[in-house]
Amino acid sequence: MKKPILSIIIPVYNVQDYLEDCLKSIISSDLSQVEVLVINDGSTDSSLKIIKKYSEKYSHIICYDKENSGVSATRNFGLKKSRGKWIWFIDSDDLIKTNILERLVQFLINTDLDVFLFQLTMFQKKVTNIYQNDTLVKEKINRYDAMKTLINPKYASFSWNKIFKKSLFSNTLFLPELSN
Template structure:
């Protein structure tokens, strides 16, 4: 048995694969295995993997027909023999001491998983930049270097990055939790993360950037293509996980914000040619919520105005253009409301009265 199993799903990553694998194989921690699952790549990724495996026995290569990164990770987990599991993406990089440091902290604190920071690398410009999603500064400030669980965070659980590559997992914990990645869908990491989060009793945060996430046009969530429709299914799966762990009522308001806000966000950002298909899925999802009147009332009593407007507009509109008009009208109403409130302030009333004189 090795100390760490690194799991890497691979799909058409030939431009970056050798660099990413080098940063794992050249870690200061040598006692590791690298489990690569080629997810039906159409380039020469599989050939690159086999060539690297031929010269480094720590690399194990599996191949499957294209089923998505979630399925690839699920396939790899049973093959992992390490005491700990780390999930890596095939086009990103990890600092060379990262695994050793994560291992030391995880052993010392007897953790279910360790959370750490990541930074973005813009391939087009060569610039590095931080984002709140991966810096998680609010989490760092709240927990320090203490051991904690979700119960200690309140609504900060939604400030934790769902990505698997900024976490270092105890393998027995992963196996015993039974957490799985959603298959055939992008945003599949949401499901694994929330399920494992609610099982975890011992989590810690390392306030240090260890992971470099490459941002480029080929990224699975950068294209705005038909796969964005997946989020509607994922949002239902997230709700189901919160129900499963009996915490839905605790986080109902935040879950409503996450579901309706993000669904509307992806609607606005999907390519025009897929907008009708997205709208149809969105409307169908909202209609399923409305069909159960008791559940509909339970959900809507926690919605603020803009969330309720997204739900009501999705239910009432028959075509995307009608939904767009309803959303625009709502924005105008909010703007007018703010102007009326502004004009009601004493200083503006005095100014208006002077103008009229």
């Protein structure tokens, strides 16, 4: 695969009940300019088996297996392995809208934004809240304010409702080990 435009990073820990739905929602789109890094963070259920099944069938899905270190360290691991210009952190119990990746990639190729924000839809499934990245929100945020969106209540404090330019993570206090 040539260098992807978008890297989707999915940390996984004991989510066998939701993971397959998450991956199915992703593969419902064209993955030609997308890499999907699914990182098993020491799961003790069948999550790793599910990841391997999808990575063997879909070349754009890349399976990593590592010792449990928590979601932040797992996202950092994904950042180090990612090759895309843009980063989208998706949780393993999230779903994305069918065929949205094609629209996103075209938008990301032609934008000068540093952060791309989604509205979200919440719905119930098996008594657990699952969020769906859905509608595009076009708001200009400069690189200096981009990381603040994670703690600003105006934007919701989720990482999965935002796509970040990967360069925002270079030489930051959030991920100092990426500066090498």
